[in-house]
Amino acid sequence: MKPQLKVHYFQHIAGEGFGSCYEYLKSLNAKISATEFFALPVDLALDIEALPHIDDVDLLIIMGGSMSVNDEANFPWLKIEKRWLRRYLAQGKPVIGLCLGGQLIANALGAAVSKSPHQERGWLPVRKTKHVPAHCFHLPEEFQVMQWHAESFEIPKGAIHLAENDGCRNQMYQIGQNVLGFQFHPEITPHALNLFLETDDIDDQYTGKYIQPEKALKLSNKNKFIQGNQILNQAIEYVLQRSSEVVYAKCNKA
Template structure:
């Protein structure tokens, strides 16, 4: 991994933080900065020039959020964020999108984001798609990870579909060797989950057979989070391969 890596992340909800990859990146002496979209004034348009210079970012990580990528009327900064993402990706730079982040990358590149037939919340099984080309990011055949979403992305044009399950077909994709988009939440730790659970309003919007109860979520052992955290660390190393020195 490149020494003194400059990592920037886009944060959409207060308190979400960086999840499991923060200590991993700090071990590699990364300089971490953030754009907190949730803190922007609602009555003042966001100028794209207020965001970081693309040249100053070695790795972009786009976090999750409760809003829809389609809700530009209520969150006008979404349009500017997508423009910046397109600008960044056009330079072939490394990026990882987590849940809403994966949807934002897909949507910025012209793919639709729509409501999934079922909501997913909790630990679910995901499987690697069959016949993925050998040079692609390597996933376990099956693994359990945290989910927290109502919507889903279409696979962007030119991307490779990597993972799926029976509830939501598009769980992960890859663009080139520098972009990975996740529908699930590999970054979640017990501490991050606790912050999510403190938002009672958000929980009220979830129901159905693939939604676990608050009690079930709070009783999850720490070991249930490890596989997702490992996959995210490996994903970071993968998208950074060509920029390593």
């Protein structure tokens, strides 16, 4: 009997939950659990042992958030989260990072996260980079997805740069065949977008030519969400399948 897939996600703020991939994972009969960092007291000295045991996680999904990965002074659990991530990544297990999540993976591996050349907010085009190796995660040549960030990651050492756009060159990367880091939000749903709009003082924080007004975002057509959601489901399938192939190959060699 095939063991049940154990999926864990890290959530950093109340308004950025699991998004579109919840239904897809439930269709795989996944057991889903979460660490809600936003619910922890700010002054809590979180111990790494309070996070899940790595053996109890088959797939990790790291959600977005309004804080900076560099703001460990105000969010002390960031340091513990990054330590746990390094342990998890050392095991070669599958992980997907979304926006802040992609920044956290990169930063945990030594890559810088800093102010983006341009802030991005809204439905913006992203394109696949040139000369991506054939074995890498397959992206459309160009697609439109939700952006919502003021900082961006450097591509971690040893990673493959998968996607870019004019506002922010580093939009997506891959490490091995088990790690995919996104700068954009493929998981966004109409409900999640409404939560973003309700909880973020967007017109005060975001400026520039890659910023779409709140009124336009409130009128987003439901069809706009589909392609990003499909990309995320395919990304989940990719890291799970490729990670299983690696484990199978190692077992056969043994």
